[in-house]
Amino acid sequence: MAALLCFSCSHCLAALFFSLFSVIVLVHADVHSFNVEKKQVEKCDFFQGSWVFDDSFDPLYDSSTCPFIGGGFDCLKNGRLDRNYLKYRWQPTACELPRFNGIDFLEKYRNKKILFVGDSLSNNMWRSLLCMLHSAVPTSSYTFSSKGLLSSFSLQDYGISVNWLKNGFLVDLAYESIGKVLKLDSISTGNMWLGADVLIFNSYHWWTHSGHLQSWGYFQYGNMTVKEMDHMEAYKIAMTTWGNWVDNNIDPSKTRVFFQGVAAVHINAQEWGEPTPKDCSKQTEPLKGSTYPGPPVPGEAILKTVLSQTTKPVHLLDITLLTQLRKDGHPSVYAGGGPKFVDCSHWCLAGVPDTWNQLLYAVLVQ
Template sequence: MGTAVNPFAEKLLLSVKFKKLFPYALYAILPIVLLRVCFYSSTPLSQPPAVQFHENPSILIASSISSSPSHNEDGEYGVAQCDYANGKWVPDDLGPLYNGTSCSTIKDGQNCMSHGRPDIGYLYWRWEPRKCKLGRFDPEAFLTFLRNKHLAFVGDSMARNQLESLLCMLSSFSPPTLFYSNGNDNKFRRWNFPSHNVSVSIYWSPFLVKGVEKQEGQNHNQLYLDVVDERWASDLGLIDVVVFSIGHWYLHPAVYFEGDSILGCHHCPALNLTEIGFYGVFRKAFRTALKTTIQRKVANGNAIGVIVTTFSPHHFEGEWDKAGACPKTAPFDESEKPLGAMDEEMRKAGVEEVEAAKLSAEQLGHWGKVRVAALNVTKLAMLRPDGHPGPYMNPFPFESGAQHRVQNDCVHWCLPGAIDTWNEIMLEIMKGWQAQSRGGG
């Protein structure tokens, strides 16, 4: 096997002078409007300073429960324990920060509005955790937290989906500049937000570990579970916050290696290998990626923030390749749709490996260098069968009348849409990191 070539050979752009924008103050607002703004707005009265990862003499680990500035049960703004993973979708008449024409970075297949999706109800829901409120996304606050830093999404097409959601949300405040693009389907890209000198990247790495995607005439992938994919790992010295997001590629047939040994395979009856499934190797991939990230950053004296986005379930009714569709137009109630066994196992793998990374980091004495969080979205994603492109992965699929069979996308998410909530929670995680730093905890 040859050594993987790092697709990002260029260094980050030099810091750009930030010209502070002074918003106009609003005066004499009608009381009813003021109450509405106070209820919905999550924008703090003053902008917090950028996150300084080296200030905190401890390692913050967040799984389904995150410490973050949040509205607690008493309605006061302060550091609270918020379980963002559990709650319900409630109607929200504010709608998204952007639309299908105001954001230029939406992948064509996820631009449901421009492809003629007739219903718009899927745009008017917000996630309501059980014991706290999730604030509306504040793009200026997000950019301020990451001033002069590099945020990298690493993973498969779901990582790209979350990245493109974030780009659209941020561009509602400050437009980004694409300055690097490489690979098939532009799988390695980097943008810069000059207003705050924030870089945001996507690295295609559907396994996180070293992998060889199936070639022509071959029906399985090859995964090397003890070695990370250097296409992203060799850039760790340039990355301040990394978001890992993988899952669906582990359902495909694969042969697993560790060192020079073959551990077994998943769904490969013709190869005469031991069938070991994919749950264990999925965990091991996270373990290898987290361990390598922490060790390399700390060895160089640098800090790192790591976020693991948990598995996002699909909503095909029927087989995806046999006219399976996702026709729902409203969220599920929690009682309607419990997590399936596979979805729960995949979710647990991400959350529990985050906890294991904490113990490992503590044992190695990596105080003040590492923050790790699980962005636990599996349940809230399961409750949104209406949020996928469905047949509108293609433009105006019914323009010529009813079709006998129309391919559906019931895996990825419409933009704008439900996946914007992933980034709202990610901002709260970053607020929690800052609050922990200020509190010395």
């Protein structure tokens, strides 16, 4: 009998030891898996890749139930019939892009403030993020308002605010006796950017405007005021001014700074080998592969040079290539302005800006 008890106890101890060992191995495996995935995220170049058609891929929100899209970006509501553009996902060349997890995003940034500062493409990305977060917690109460240049969104259950401040140049545009003056070395509104936990800046497209689209009359730099100068040279000076502001005002332990890179426009179909139609009209699929056959976007190199010279960390969301390949992603004639109005600068929602926010998420949570 004693022998049987001894055998039974030994068996129990062995089983207990094996069980504990298994738990330790499993925990170690989970930690190891997490560390490997984290290292892959840190090392991966998410911005080199191609668009892959995936019939199982669905947008992270339904545009018909998102109250934040705005008329110009709601392509389906404005009559777009083809829907394959919603089935393309961005596939980095050497790794996987983490799928956006709205609950995880909200938990990690509970009681935080996120601020977008930029032009209408910044607005495009901001509205995309609002739809993604709202879809993750559709029953949570929210506030949404616009006052002047500031548009605000908050989710009370999480204490998070995600706002957009319209500012297409980042530097000052002043109204003076001679007219509107773009001051390339002056930022007087930077105090409005302070206090955010995450800042996402954007500036490029307004700098390319000319003629009746140009929203300034003069450039000012130091003691020099001129009617005209090379717009890309002006852009470089202004972005350097912005970079200096970041270096002088941002505490990286409190605020993470991003720059929404230069998004492509598709106003010349000859760039991708199609003589007609002349722009993004009737485009229903991306360009294949990982290279764009057209010329580079001038602002891309300028921006990268400026960011390389900042002493404080700024994360570039390098969206140029992935937007160059998406000639099909624009509102085109489905921007709500009638058949004669063709928008080849902004992007349909749901659509390409959702990927920008996936890239933001991948960097924020690593």
